[in-house]
Amino acid sequence: MSDPIHTQGEGRHAHSQDLRVFHGVEAWVFDLDNTLYPAHSDVFPQINDRIASYVADLLKIDRESALKQQKAYYHQYGTTLRGLMTERDIDPDHFLAYVHDIDYSGVAPNPDLGAAIEALPGKKYIFTNGDRPHAERTAAALGITDHFEDIFDIVAADLLPKPGREAYDKFLARTGVSPVRAAMFEDLSKNLTVPHELGMRTVLIVPEGSRVIFEGDWDLEKDTAPEVDFVTDDLAGFLRAVRGSLD
Structure with missing residues (x-):
């Protein structure tokens, strides 16, 4: 049997796992926020800020209290x-439109990805807990829209979010x-627990630059975190390495 393929040094990603486990994969499922675009793009902080404003206005509370309540709901x-x-008993359509009314100029086109x-x-x-219009605007800003078969959003999931099993089943x-x-x-x-259980x-x-720090802790805890097969801070580089392992 040949030696396993190790991933250190190939695009700053993952631990010493064998990328050949991706042989036979026919569907590639991507979360949206802070996955397809980097966390420093300032998209999700805007959404988070809009959610806090919505909660504050609805409950008639100050911003600090709204942030605490938002965290409790989450x-x-x-x-x-x-x-x-x-x-x-809020109107979900109104909420989704309000919180995703943001500036996408921080999302740079990513032809490499x-x-x-x-x-x-x-x-x-x-596959996102956001709504389809937000996903479409984000994918368009990244320049990757044409590469996806479909977008499965929170509305398609009947407003049942990840990590609940029902969302994945739907x-x-x-x-x-x-x-x-x-x-x-x-x-x-x-959000990887159910996918891992499903096979x-x-x-x-x-986040970029944090893989080494994260991996140090994760390698110590991986026996108790079996849902994570690979870790990367460079999605495009990781995908290139995966594609290379399939040849």
């Missing part, structure tokens, strides 16, 4: 939207993706 329900729907995604065999999907039912022939890319490890290959995206 931890209890998975998203602030789910918490507000459950406890306040586009080429890496295009080169992957099979179909590619965006994604699989709608797309026909076989999880054992799929790979999932996420910036939140908790997907899982990749955690961390």
Whole structure:
């Protein structure tokens, strides 16, 4: 048997895992925020700020209290939207339109990422807890829209967010993706738990420059964090390495 393929030094990504585990993957599933664009693009901070403003206006509380309530909803329900729907019966369409009314000028076109995604065999999907218009605007800013088969958003999931199992079941039912022939890319490890249990290959995206720090802790804890197969702070480089391993 040949030696495993190690990933250190190939695009600043991952630990010493064998990229040949991606053989047979026919569906490549990408989270959107802080995954397809880097965290420093100032997209999600704007969304977070808009959510806080929405909560403050709705509940008639100050901003500091709104941030605490927003965090509480997030931890209890998975998203602030789910918490507000459950406890306040808000209009989800109004909420989604409000919080995604942001400036996308910080999202730079990324032809390198586009080429890496295009080169992957099979179909590619965006699976996001945001809404489809936000995903479409973001993908357009990145210049990667044409590389995706479909966008599965929070509305398509009947407003049931990741990491809840129902969201993944709805994604699989709608797309026909076989999880054992799929790979999932996420910036939140908790959102990889269900994909891992379903048999997907899982990749955690961390902020640029933080992989080495993260990996040091993660390697010590990986026995208790089995949902993460690979770690990278360079998505395009990682995808190129994966594609190279398939030849």
